[in-house]
Amino acid sequence: MEQPKVDLSLATDVFCEKEGCGNATFEEVMLVKYLSDVASPTGKGGYVPMRVLSCAACGHVNTGFLPPSMRPKPAAPVSTLIK
Numbered sequence: 001m002e003q004p005k006v007d008l009s010l011a012t013d014v015f016c017e018k019e020g021c022g023n024a025t026f027e028e029v030m031l032v033k034y035l036s037d038v039a040s041p042t043g044k045g046g047y048v049p050m051r052v053l054s055c056a057a058c059g060h061v062n063t064g065f066l067p068p069s070m071r072p073k074p075a076a077p078v079s080t081l082i083k
Helices: none
Strands: 026-033 046-055
Touching: none
Parallel strands: none
Antiparallel strands: 026 046
């Protein structure tokens, strides 16, 4: 199957978001989650590896590279906290 052609001049560069780094190269690493017996569809728990990209210079994993379940939750707006 032929891959669609993409004009990379339209793409945006990605940099490490860790303060003071700003490196633009990344390498594939593995995050590992543990799935309990109760949560597993087979009834057998185990480890689930997930591929992500980390900064080749400092090892930081940008928030956008994390699975949604591991991203920090946004803080509630102050107006909803004051009643």
